[in-house]
Amino acid sequence: MCGRYSLATPNLASVRERFALGEGIPVEQHFNIAPGQDVVAVTTDREGARRGDMLRWGLVPHWADSPKVGYKMINARAETVQERPAFRDAFERRRCLIVADGFFEWQPREHVAKQPWWITRADGLPFAFAGLWATWRPAPDVEPLRTCTIITTHAGDALRDIHPRMPVILEPGGEDAWLDAGTRADALAALLVPLPDGETARRPVGRAVNDAGHDEADCIAAVEPEPDEPSSPALF
Numbered sequence: 001m002c003g004r005y006s007l008a009t010p011n012l013a014s015v016r017e018r019f020a021l022g023e024g025i026p027v028e029q030h031f032n033i034a035p036g037q038d039v040v041a042v043t044t045d046r047e048g049a050r051r052g053d054m055l056r057w058g059l060v061p062h063w064a065d066s067p068k069v070g071y072k073m074i075n076a077r078a079e080t081v082q083e084r085p086a087f088r089d090a091f092e093r094r095r096c097l098i099v100a101d102g103f104f105e106w107q108p109r110e111h112v113a114k115q116p117w118w119i120t121r122a123d124g125l126p127f128a129f130a131g132l133w134a135t136w137r138p139a140p141d142v143e144p145l146r147t148c149t150i151i152t153t154h155a156g157d158a159l160r161d162i163h164p165r166m167p168v169i170l171e172p173g174g175e176d177a178w179l180d181a182g183t184r185a186d187a188l189a190a191l192l193v194p195l196p197d198g199e200t201a202r203r204p205v206g207r208a209v210n211d212a213g214h215d216e217a218d219c220i221a222a223v224e225p226e227p228d229e230p231s232s233p234a235l236f
Contacts, residue, residue, distance in 0.1 A: 001075045002150050002167035004209065005033050005103040006118070007040065007126070008220055015040075015126050019099055021052030031219040033057070033100075034212040035074045041148055042097040043133055044179050053133075055096070059149035060136040061086045067136060070147050076132060078153040078168060078192035082185065087149065090132035091188070095178055097128035097170070098150055102220065104209055107162040109228045116209050117162050118220050121169070122201045128175055130168040130192060156194035159202065169195045 009015060012027045019042050021027060027040055035058045043053045058070025076087045101124070106114040121127055130151045137144040155166040170178055174191045177183045209219040 002103050005100045006031050007100055009101050025052035032209050032215045040099040048181055055133050055146050055148040059134050060147045061134055073149050075152045076149045078151050090134050094133045096131040096133045098131040101126040103167055105163040111228050111230045112226045115225050116205050117202050118205045119202045122199050128170050130170050153192050156197050158197040158200040168192050
């Protein structure tokens, strides 16, 4: 799964330019983006033109009884996204790019606490997760809630020892196809693959990132992992 990610680059102007976000989108530096927050995205209008957008992370289908369901739908599995009722309509008509430059995963350890890792492209550049979006409106006279989910796939060899799954990071050449309403379903499915191992970078980070409310630079600061060794028994 993908439960936390970053947009930590200090060069936010380049992010705005890279994704043609426009000046109305508040592109800000974040080291620890969590579900339930509004995130930077790219959607399309009725004519298919790109537009910068802000979406709440955690997809709420239009038929949901409560927006709280979004916390259970922060991710959609690539293998079933075309079949699950919560995601299949969005897969057909409401695909989006979710702008990031890294994501976090927690590696299970046998004798010590899980080790967080920050995973990025090898070149360190911002990228787009493959996402879906939806609109939920509890009543006709209420402002609609626009939400999104990040699609995940199986992890590549470079990350499999950390976690068996990872978010889909689209190659730049696949972003237009992902947004294009005319792209066939089989071509879309072909985009939902792991980032190639040679384009993947990882580094261990401290446990500051464990706190979803903590959004500081120490979330991505490299640390030396704690040895995974059993504690010595007390002698007395």
